[in-house]
Amino acid sequence: MESVEGNGGGRGNLQLLVSELCRVQELVRQLELHLQSPDTSVDMCRALSAQIVALTDRSIGFVAAHFPDAAPTPSTTSSPLSDVSDQPFRTNTKKRKATARWTSQVRVSAAGGAEGPGDDGHSWRKYGQKDILGAKHPRGYYRCTHRNSQGCAATKQVQRADEDHALFDVVYHGQHTCRPTAGRRPPPPPNQHNPHAQSLLHSLSAGLTVDTDHGGLHGAVSPLTPENRPVVARGQSMASPVASDSNGGLAMSPYPVTAYTEWLSDGDLQEVVSAFTAVSAPAPAPTMDAEFMPYCLFDYDLTFNVDAQPSLFP
DNA sequence: ACTATTTGACCTAT
DNA sequence: ATAGGTCAAATAGT
Numbered sequence: 001m002e003s004v005e006g007n008g009g010g011r012g013n014l015q016l017l018v019s020e021l022c023r024v025q026e027l028v029r030q031l032e033l034h035l036q037s038p039d040t041s042v043d044m045c046r047a048l049s050a051q052i053v054a055l056t057d058r059s060i061g062f063v064a065a066h067f068p069d070a071a072p073t074p075s076t077t078s079s080p081l082s083d084v085s086d087q088p089f090r091t092n093t094k095k096r097k098a099t100a101r102w103t104s105q106v107r108v109s110a111a112g113g114a115e116g117p118g119d120d121g122h123s124w125r126k127y128g129q130k131d132i133l134g135a136k137h138p139r140g141y142y143r144c145t146h147r148n149s150q151g152c153a154a155t156k157q158v159q160r161a162d163e164d165h166a167l168f169d170v171v172y173h174g175q176h177t178c179r180p181t182a183g184r185r186p187p188p189p190p191n192q193h194n195p196h197a198q199s200l201l202h203s204l205s206a207g208l209t210v211d212t213d214h215g216g217l218h219g220a221v222s223p224l225t226p227e228n229r230p231v232v233a234r235g236q237s238m239a240s241p242v243a244s245d246s247n248g249g250l251a252m253s254p255y256p257v258t259a260y261t262e263w264l265s266d267g268d269l270q271e272v273v274s275a276f277t278a279v280s281a282p283a284p285a286p287t288m289d290a291e292f293m294p295y296c297l298f299d300y301d302l303t304f305n306v307d308a309q310p311s312l313f314p
Numbered sequence: 315a316c317t318a319t320t321t322g323a324c325c326t327a328t
Numbered sequence: 329a330t331a332g333g334t335c336a337a338a339t340a341g342t
């Protein structure tokens with residue numbers, strides 16, 4: 001696999017970096033506009049802020065990877081949204097592991113100090129728990145309830161955050177290939193009441209595009225192979241009322257999360273982008289090569305549920 | 315009876 | 329050798 005290390009193709013990557021920073025700048029401007037709008041929700045601003053953080057994190061990680069000497073000190077890069085304990089997700093300066101994988105992590109809060117992060121639109125069955133070195137709380141391992149009946153390979157890991165008992169880090173692996181059962185509805189799309197928010201999200205998604213020459217990224221999401229195809233993103237989520245389920249009767253749903261994803265192989269890239277392009281408008285922005293783009297993608301399967309909300313981005 | 319959870323053992327990658 | 333991830337028998341809940 002191609003390594004992200006070194007500064008090969010530096011000029012082209014720098015152009016990409018500049019365009020990315022311009023995008024960040026644009027997002028900041030949009031945030032300012034929305035802050036002045038009376039009908040902009042806090043959630044919207046928070047989501048936008050998280051996106052900005054994710055984009056800047058990606059840029060920082062990119063710089064760190066290509067220009068190690070210029071890597072900023074941690075104190076200059078921390079932010080309320082990115083400054084969490086699980087630093088491995090912050091930048092991608094470490095050597096890639098031999099096993100190509102990407103993961104998707106969201107941070108969710110438990111409503112009312114609940115025992116778990118609550119309903120995310122899918123039914124899960126716990127199959128293990130482990131004490132993690134250096135972590136105060138054990139990590140729970142869940143697989144999709146329909147693993148046997150429908151061969152759904154999706155799994156997730158849930159771990160209570162060290163620094164805040166109300167927060168859970170949830171890492172999703174793979175995507176659901178199962179059909180949701182009646183009565184269990186995926187989380188609603190965010191801010192439907194706010195047209196500004198929708199247009200903004202639209203622009204956000206349209207701004208993140210991928211060079212589809214890297215590995216045939218067209219077509220529908222292909223079924224996952226039996227082996228794990230983890231997904232990593234990071235984000236923040238808030239509780240909101242939604243139908244409870246068997247998971248302790250918790251009542252909450254994900255709120256549009258942020259996300260930056262990193263993937264390490266074209267195969268995984270294909271999986272992510274397939275889901276991504278399913279909701280994205282045709283890409284107007286400059287495309288990014290697979291060496292840079294991978295640091296960030298919205299994980300719409302987690303946040304907006306692609307299958308259930310096909311009309312979110314017409 | 316069936317399904318979900320718990321938990322120690324086992325497997326695998328580092 | 330160790331940590332993380334999964335299996336599967338035992339147990340609990342409906």
